[in-house]
Amino acid sequence: MSEIFESVGKIQYEGADSKNALAFHYYDPERMIMGKPMKEHLPFAMAWWHNLCATGVDMFGRGSADKSFGAKEGTMEHAKAKVDAGFEFMEKLGIEYFCFHDVDLVPEADDIKETNRRLDEISDYMLEKMKETNIKCLWGTANMFGNPRFMNGAGSTNSADVYCFAAAQIKKALDLTVKLGGKGYVFWGGREGYETLLNTDVKFEQENIARLMRMAVAYGRSIGFTGDFYIEPKPKEPMKHQYDFDAATAIGFLRQYGLDKDFKMNIEANHATLAGHTFQHDLRISAINGMLGSIDANQGDSLLGWDTDEFPFNVYESTMCMYEVLKNGGITGGFNFDAKTRRPSYTKEDMFAGYILGMDTFALGLIKAAELIEDGRIDDFIRERYLSYQSGIGAKIISDSTSLEELSAYAERLGAPDLPGSGRQEYFEGVVNQILFH
């Protein structure tokens, strides 16, 4: 078969001094970090939608990138050309996983039966490629936000008929995920939210979303899906308010509706920052609840208030992300580049540049996070900071063997406590810089 990305060969690691634009400068797959090769710490995934479908269309203009890959768009030939392009692309970068929405794979037909037939056909073709290349599926999902029928949401829609179409898409997307051996299944609640409370029954909508998720779990398990279901939190966009606002909200929802054993979080950097958190915050909240499942590796722009889905270049953020991941003992999911090149970066080489940037940024983050942990100053300080709970009255508090009366009597005996020790924030911010730039 002829190459689609003729001008680009296999991307090699050339080191930090190389000026070759089509080489890795930090991602060295076999380099050992904390006892494991980099590529095992960083199971990278390609997002079908951005990489193979998105052309740079925005509210003010047509697409700038040609993603036809030599076929007529809207046809099954094009769907197959995208498979060819995707697998060539992943092989050239050494990416071992992909993520997909149902409608990324084939043009959606007017009748769902025909769409499903097309999905069967394309997934057969994908399976062949997967066998040839050993590339795997990280997660699948159903796009329940693009079609106008989902204008009021999918699980949260006011229309029972539309709800059935959401159910049908989830069922098929789960079939595909299992067929392709996917490790996870994502619910991103794009339109599960509201524009105004003047027309919305929030409690009813949330209960219906939970029902849909419970049915998805029951069906998934019945067809042999043993992986994790994920909620991918996002506070807004496209809706003004989305129910899965952030990790803490989504975890509370899962616990309320008895879904917490089957679900984990898929944390996207740009969504965390839209919620007014750092990326690290949502990772930490997920991790301490045993729900850090997978990561959508991208970044936003602090000057823009929307979901820009940029390729990650911020090493401070990737370091803090990898610090959380290492502390979590790794993740069962992977690092999906839910990212797109900027509209003026429309060439095939730009597609590679985006992934090289993202992979190098996370490789650097991994190297630096390991150094932070091996350096030990931060961990030591955090341990010391809470030492007052290791003995005396503190030990009584954390063993739940005291009462407000006893604590109050203790406080009265003391009269006034010493100030807690300094938080030393500036010093530790300096430690991070020292590690990042030595």
Ligand code: XLS
């Ligand atoms: C959109 C989301 C979406 C999910 C999958 O903001 O990031 O792409 O990852 O539906």
Ligand code: CA
């Ligand atoms: Ca996003």
Ligand code: CA
């Ligand atoms: Ca995402």
